[in-house]
Amino acid sequence: xKEKKSIAVIGGGSWATALVKILGDNKTPKKITWWLRKSxxxxxxxxxxxxxxxxxxxxxxxxxxxxxxxxxxxxxSSDIVxxxxxxxxxxxxxxxxxxxxxxxxxxxxAIKGVIPQQNLVVADYLTKQFAIPDTHQAVIAGPCHAEExxxxxxxxxxxxxxxxxxxxxxxxxxxxxxxxxxxxxxLVGAEYGAVLKNVYALASGICHGLGYGDNFQxxxxxxxxxxxxxxxxxxxxxHRDVKESAYLGDLLVTAYSLYSRNRMFGTMIGxxxxxKFAQLEMNMIAEGYYASKCMxxxxxxxxxxxxxxxxxxxxxxxxxxxxxxxxNILGLLN
Numbered sequence: 001x002k003e004k005k006s007i008a009v010i011g012g013g014s015w016a017t018a019l020v021k022i023l024g025d026n027k028t029p030k031k032i033t034w035w036l037r038k039s040x041x042x043x044x045x046x047x048x049x050x051x052x053x054x055x056x057x058x059x060x061x062x063x064x065x066x067x068x069x070x071x072x073x074x075x076x077s078s079d080i081v082x083x084x085x086x087x088x089x090x091x092x093x094x095x096x097x098x099x100x101x102x103x104x105x106x107x108x109x110a111i112k113g114v115i116p117q118q119n120l121v122v123a124d125y126l127t128k129q130f131a132i133p134d135t136h137q138a139v140i141a142g143p144c145h146a147e148e149x150x151x152x153x154x155x156x157x158x159x160x161x162x163x164x165x166x167x168x169x170x171x172x173x174x175x176x177x178x179x180x181x182x183x184x185x186x187l188v189g190a191e192y193g194a195v196l197k198n199v200y201a202l203a204s205g206i207c208h209g210l211g212y213g214d215n216f217q218x219x220x221x222x223x224x225x226x227x228x229x230x231x232x233x234x235x236x237x238x239h240r241d242v243k244e245s246a247y248l249g250d251l252l253v254t255a256y257s258l259y260s261r262n263r264m265f266g267t268m269i270g271x272x273x274x275x276k277f278a279q280l281e282m283n284m285i286a287e288g289y290y291a292s293k294c295m296x297x298x299x300x301x302x303x304x305x306x307x308x309x310x311x312x313x314x315x316x317x318x319x320x321x322x323x324x325x326x327x328n329i330l331g332l333l334n
Contacts (some may be wrong), residue, residue, distance in 0.1 A: 005030040007173065008074045010093075011084035012036035013285075014054040015110055018110050018146035019084055021058050024065065025176040033066045035074035042067045055150040072097065080106045080170065082140070082153060086285040087113025087122065094129070102130045108170050110140045112194035113287040114294035121191040123162070134162025134187055138170055141190045142250035144179075145259040152178040158246035159183045160190035182245070188236040193228055196309070197251040198288030200224035201262035203312050204255040206322050208263070209270020221255050223333045224308055231304045261287040269315060270322055293317050307332045 009020050020034050036042050044052045045067055049060050068074050071093070075081055081102065085093060090111065109122040118125060123139070126132045138161035148155055157174055159181060161167030167183040175181045184190070203224065204217060212220075227249070229242045242248055254260045265286035268278040275289070281321055296313040299306060307329045314320040 004050070005173075006033075006077065006079045007031070007082065008033040008035060008078035008080070009082045010035045010071070010074065010082060012038070012051065012054070012111075013084065013086070014146040014217055015082035017051045017055045017058060017081075018144075018149035019082060019110060019140075019174075019232055020036065020060065020065065021055070021149060022174055022176060022179055025178075026173055027176070028173055030064065030173065031066070031076045031078075032064055033068060033078055035068055035071055037069060039069040042069050045173045052157055054325040055146060058150050071098060072101065075101055075105075078105070080108060080173075081184050082108040082110055082170075083122065086114055087287060088290050089194055090122065090125070091115050091117045091248055097169070099130055102132050102136075104136075106138065106169055107168060108138050108140060112142075114195055114298070116290050116294055119294045119297050121188070121195060122273070123191055133168060137162045137187060138166045138169070138192070139187060139190045140174070141194055141246040143245055143253035145257060147255065147259045154178055154180070156180045156182065157250070158190070158244070159188050161185060161248065162187045175200040184240075184244070184246065186236070186238065186240050186246075189232040189238070189240050192235060193242070193247045194250060195287075195291045195295060196228045196231065197225075197247075197254050198262045198286070199292045199309050199312050200228070200251060200288075201260055202266035202286070202288040202292065202316075203268075203308050205260075205263040205266020206270040206312070206315065207240075207266075207326060209267040209272075210323055210326060212326075217255070219333050220308070221251065224255070225251055227304075227306050227308055231299070231302065231306060234302050234304055240322055253272070262286045265289060266312075275316060289316060299316050 026258040111122050115125045123137050141158040149210040159171045171181045171183050261284050265278050292312045311325040311329050315322045315325050
């Protein structure tokens with residue numbers, strides 16, 4: 001795969017905004033096309049050089065950034081396409097796109113969720129829907145919060161590709177003075193790990209809302225990483241070290257950080273808020289909410305022992321009492 005320079009970022013949320021900032025701060029010459037759903041947002045950024053809704057303090061140099069609300073134009077004009085929209089919206093966004101639109105392009109998923117309409121991780125969805133081979137796909141894995149990118153605090157990203165070349169192609173474009181990058185080839189494991197860490201962050205938040213302290217949280221997350229390993233080792237049985245930052249690091253920051261929307265969502269549930277109230281109050285997508293149901297359905301096939309994930313599913317979708325569900329798993333943790 002030849003080195004490519006023309007990039008489209010699809011999405012207007014905090015992570016998409018952070019990625020545009022990173023790409024802009026990278027010194028490699030390139031053209032960046034930034035797709036945002038609302039034309040008024042495009043107009044606002046052109047006028048003020050700031051996203052009016054997310055990471056509003058970030059100022060963009062628009063010299064190398066083309067803003068558009070035309071999705072097809074953004075994708076067709078680019079060699080590399082970074083998808084950074086909530087997983088719940090991806091299918092609706094792409095359903096009318098021609099099947100050949102991603103042909104010969106490198107597709108990067110910055111989405112840490114499952115496509116709920118089909119219970120597929122993004123790589124599997126793109127392969128099924130657009131016949132994109134794994135060798136032309138990669139995943140941007142954390143641990144990395146958009147808010148710290150905005151502050152230019154040192155962060156690490158892992159680029160996980162279906163081939164080493166795919167990961168290397170995007171790695172060079174994301175490295176800058178506050179972003180360090182690593183690569184691996186565990187596309188499937190990285191995707192499922194990113195999905196599951198959001199579910200476990202919900203569990204962490206629920207326990208925090210219920211009044212459990214730091215001592216218990218450490219036990220919960222230690223068990224969560226083992227639960228994650230059991231699942232992804234069954235789905236894709238290759239050698240991997242889940243203690244690497246793409247797995248354990250991403251889980252830790254999502255479970256503990258005050259920036260974590262999944263932890264925040266879980267905390268509200270643990271304090272007795274309804275799902276609907278929590279969603280309205282946050283006004284942001286907590287990927288773990290959708291992921292818990294999708295992963296519960298996916299695991300019907302694999303039948304992996306996943307008590308923490310099941311507890312979150314029962315609380316959110318079966319309307320079980322959070323306190324009782326957490327009590328039920330206490331004897332299973334060690």
